[in-house]
Every structure is written in structure tokens, then in C-alpha cells.
Amino acid sequence: xxxxxxxxxxxxxxxxxxxxxxxxxxxxxxxxxxxxxxxxxxxxxxxxxxxxxxxxxxxxxxxxxxxxxxxxxxxxxxxxxxxxxxxxxxxxxxxxxxxxxxxxxxxxx
Amino acid sequence: xxxxxxxxxxxxxxxxxxxxxxxxxxxxxxxxxxxxxxxxxxxxxxxxxxxxxxxxxxxxxxxxxxxxxxxxxxxxxxxxxxxxxxxxxxxxxxxxxxxxxxxxxxxxxxxxxxxx
Numbered sequence: 001x002x003x004x005x006x007x008x009x010x011x012x013x014x015x016x017x018x019x020x021x022x023x024x025x026x027x028x029x030x031x032x033x034x035x036x037x038x039x040x041x042x043x044x045x046x047x048x049x050x051x052x053x054x055x056x057x058x059x060x061x062x063x064x065x066x067x068x069x070x071x072x073x074x075x076x077x078x079x080x081x082x083x084x085x086x087x088x089x090x091x092x093x094x095x096x097x098x099x100x101x102x103x104x105x106x107x108x109x
Numbered sequence: 110x111x112x113x114x115x116x117x118x119x120x121x122x123x124x125x126x127x128x129x130x131x132x133x134x135x136x137x138x139x140x141x142x143x144x145x146x147x148x149x150x151x152x153x154x155x156x157x158x159x160x161x162x163x164x165x166x167x168x169x170x171x172x173x174x175x176x177x178x179x180x181x182x183x184x185x186x187x188x189x190x191x192x193x194x195x196x197x198x199x200x201x202x203x204x205x206x207x208x209x210x211x212x213x214x215x216x217x218x219x220x221x222x223x224x225x
Contacts, residue, residue: 033213042199042216043152085150095212096165099152 004100020073028093035087083107113217132200139205141183146197
């Protein structure tokens with residue numbers, strides 16, 4: 001079956017770095033998405049990886065290893081506003097998104 | 110300018126009622142989606158339409174019926190509402206074309222449905 005695993009909750013300190021891991025199993029693969037969702041708001045797109053390696057976008061970076069079925073989202077210089085849920089989603093061979101349950105990130109001063 | 114909009118934002122209703130949620134996107138996208146997000150925050154796909162045609166229809170009670178009058182609109186009608194229908198319903202759209210990154214989905218603000 002198709003499955004996405006990511007930690008339920010993580011805590012980090014303002015100014016620090018945090019890595020949110022995601023493993024996936026899908027029928028075929030057409031890319032890995034990360035979304036951010038603040039409480040009470042809609043998910044917003046952060047990144048898309050389809051090739052192995054690291055994609056950097058400001059304070060946020062996303063990594064993909066297709067052979068390991070593994071991705072991570074790296075957040076640097078954490079700010080209080082980064083407190084949110086981070087959703088990992090893998091696209092299968094039919095271009096359908098398989099969503100993880102999300103990782104709630106709590107930032108402490 | 111709002112890219113994906115939904116109405117209403119909040120909906121409180123009694124069990125057994127019928128209600129509709131509307132969604133519109135002005136991004137020129139071909140594909141639209143309806144998701145349900147329950148209290149555990151898990152996003153579950155319900156339906157997907159590409160150019161007004163149904164392409165995903167997950168295991169959802171037939172009390173839920175999507176309608177797409179044109180490719181910019183996808184409405185969701187719910188009959189005989191039940192307590193378990195209480196959730197946040199998100200509409201989303203993507204460019205379509207089955208090309209990975211073009212499937213990036215853009216979400217509406219959500220409709221918070223509470224069934225009493």
C-alpha cells in the first residue's frame with residue numbers, strides 16, 4: 001500500500017535548526033512536496049523535489065533520496081512564526097498526492 | 110486578489126440538513142480538488158475534477174456530491190448531514206497536465222463545518 005511517515009510533533013528553540021524527516025512508499029513516484037500549515041489556516045506550498053539532492057530556498061531547504069524513499073525539510077534560524085504543521089506529500093505514478101499526517105513544530109523562545 | 114476562494118468560511122448547521130460549499134479559482138488551472146481535514150489534522154482527498162470531469166472519487170458517502178459547472182468552479186453539496194461530517198473542508202487547484210511540479214496544489218482558506 002501507499003504510505004507516508006513523519007513524526008507527529010517536534011520542538012525546537014528560536015534561532016536554532018530543525019530537520020523534519022519523511023519516509024514514503026508509493027506506487028511509482030513523481031515528486032515530493034512539503035507544505036506548511038499554520039493553525040486555522042490553509043496549507044501553503046513550500047517545496048517540490050523530484051531529483052535526488054538538496055534544494056535550498058532561503059531559510060528552508062528540502063532534500064530527497066529516491067533510492068531510500070526519504071526526504072527531509074530543514075529549517076534554519078528558526079523564528080516563532082515557523083510554529084506550524086509541516087505536511088509531506090508524495091506524488092504517485094498517477095500524479096495523485098499521498099499525504100502524511102503532518103508534523104507539528106513547536107518553537108520555544 | 111484571492112487565487113482560490115471558498116464560501117462560506119464557517120458553517121454551523123443541524124443534523125439532517127443539506128448544505129453546499131462553493132469554490133472558485135482564478136488561476137486558470139485545469140484541476141480542482143476537495144479535501145476533508147478532521148480534528149487529527151489529516152488531509153484526506155475526497156474528489157478531483159480535471160476540466161469539469163471527475164477523475165478521483167475516493168470512498169466517500171454518496172451524501173457528498175461534487176458539481177463542476179466550469180473548470181474554475183467546484184462546488185460540494187452534502188445531503189443529510191451527520192455529526193461525523195464536522196471538519197474543515199479545503200478546496201484546492203493545480204495546473205494539471207500530469208507533469209510533476211505542475212501538480213503543485215494551491216489551497217483555499219477552508220470551510221469550517223460544524224454539525225450539531
